[in-house]
Amino acid sequence: xxxxxxxxxxxxxxxxxxxxxxxxxxxxxxxxxxxxxxxxxxxxxxxxxxxxxxxxxxxxxxxxxxxxxxxxxxxxxxxxxxxxxxxxxxxxxxxxxxxxxxxxxxxxxxxxxxxxxxxxxxxxxxxxxxxxxxxxxxxxxxxxxxxxxxxxxxxxxxxxxxxxxxxxxxx
Amino acid sequence: xxxxxxxxxxxxxxxxxxxxxxxxxxxxxxxxxxxxxxxxxxxxxxxxxxxxxxxxxxxxxxxxxxxxxxxxxxxxxxxxxxxxxxxxxxxxxxxxxxxxxxxxxxxxxxxxxxxxxxxxxxxxxxxxxxxxxxxxxxxxxxxxxxxxxxxxxxxxxxxxxxxxxxxxxxxxxxxxxxxxxxxxxxxxxxxxxxxxxxxxxxxxxxxxxxxxxxxxxxxxxxxxxxxxxxxxxxxxxxxxxxxxxxxxxxxxxxxxxxxxxxxxxxxxxxxxxxxxxxxxxxxxxxxxxxxx
Numbered sequence: 001x002x003x004x005x006x007x008x009x010x011x012x013x014x015x016x017x018x019x020x021x022x023x024x025x026x027x028x029x030x031x032x033x034x035x036x037x038x039x040x041x042x043x044x045x046x047x048x049x050x051x052x053x054x055x056x057x058x059x060x061x062x063x064x065x066x067x068x069x070x071x072x073x074x075x076x077x078x079x080x081x082x083x084x085x086x087x088x089x090x091x092x093x094x095x096x097x098x099x100x101x102x103x104x105x106x107x108x109x110x111x112x113x114x115x116x117x118x119x120x121x122x123x124x125x126x127x128x129x130x131x132x133x134x135x136x137x138x139x140x141x142x143x144x145x146x147x148x149x150x151x152x153x154x155x156x157x158x159x160x161x162x163x164x165x166x167x168x169x170x171x
Numbered sequence: 172x173x174x175x176x177x178x179x180x181x182x183x184x185x186x187x188x189x190x191x192x193x194x195x196x197x198x199x200x201x202x203x204x205x206x207x208x209x210x211x212x213x214x215x216x217x218x219x220x221x222x223x224x225x226x227x228x229x230x231x232x233x234x235x236x237x238x239x240x241x242x243x244x245x246x247x248x249x250x251x252x253x254x255x256x257x258x259x260x261x262x263x264x265x266x267x268x269x270x271x272x273x274x275x276x277x278x279x280x281x282x283x284x285x286x287x288x289x290x291x292x293x294x295x296x297x298x299x300x301x302x303x304x305x306x307x308x309x310x311x312x313x314x315x316x317x318x319x320x321x322x323x324x325x326x327x328x329x330x331x332x333x334x335x336x337x338x339x340x341x342x343x344x345x346x347x348x349x350x351x352x353x354x355x356x357x358x359x360x361x362x363x364x365x366x367x368x369x370x371x372x373x374x375x376x377x378x379x380x381x382x383x384x385x386x387x388x389x390x391x392x393x394x395x396x397x398x399x400x401x402x403x404x405x406x407x408x409x410x411x412x413x414x415x416x417x418x419x420x421x422x423x424x425x426x427x428x429x430x431x432x433x434x435x436x437x438x439x440x441x442x443x444x445x446x447x448x449x450x451x452x453x454x455x456x457x458x459x460x461x462x463x
Binding site: 131 | 236244395
């Protein structure tokens, strides 16, 4: 069988894949969308400087009431209305991981708990074996461990303060 | 029946199904299984059906522990061979704060993103499974503000959100007939092969261009949704294009900057660019002064 066939298939698939990953369809009034980012803000008006009505978690269902440029006017299940950036929504409910590492370093966990989290710290046995076999040096192992330790030491409160200082505000 | 013939049969079925417009991957996989069973080779059928699922983007993602293990292996070999982590804790904390701020607009809540500036003059950035993001000292030195740093980190986060490395490895595994490339967590040989394979894609051959364009588009959206000026990556790419003749790294493993700038301009012009967002030139210059 000729080698050409899988190559042709790959090309066809690449084209199909590319079209499937195109721009997301804009929902219309009455449709349900879901918060796709880890969190998203609902604002009083469509201006990015307007007051925040609510901060929504990933997966929250919203009913679209109106489309305004890059934003939707939506209503939550509890009747709150506000504007959300369309980028933060998806037509399907996002998958969330709840096992193992899932949920770590999220808002509902205290800073102290985050700091003591061991979930992202320490190398897996396969990686330790690389050191034992001499494939990487101990300094490199220290570098990866330092990345893990630094990440574990950063709290939500520190990110909030960093964003406030730099004027980094979700639209 | 050898691997190539398996690929051929799957390809023929795919081509036929593809003509209808919508690909029903589960029905297609079932047809492939049935076809091989009739031919008396159930095992090959399972293999072809599984590979078809991978090709259609319906592959089962690596379990979290395997993803972490693969990412650690890639992180270790990357730092060993492409520049160590810079021993500047203030700088490292700063880039991590930018990264974590950007990651709030990303969707994979199970990942904790870890960013490192590496001691390399080249212009490059890459990401390993499990949340590892690396940016070279050279690339940070070329940046002018925090929005550009956020744009690069968001681009790398987008690769991880879309699991581009896993997808690339699985496709290559199928077409090249590799048996074990994605069995991180299996035996030592499998793990070493998987890490090496990932390294080869990240540093030598690069992603398929469509993955890069997708990461550019999604990255700009993530940066904007996080509150950063989404023009950051576009501005940096334009500057990188001017350096193209002199440097390797990113430019060797990514599509031409001019094409990417054009694509980003198109998307930003459709409204994203008007969202505004933080730029923070002064804070960025202060935080990165040690490497300038």
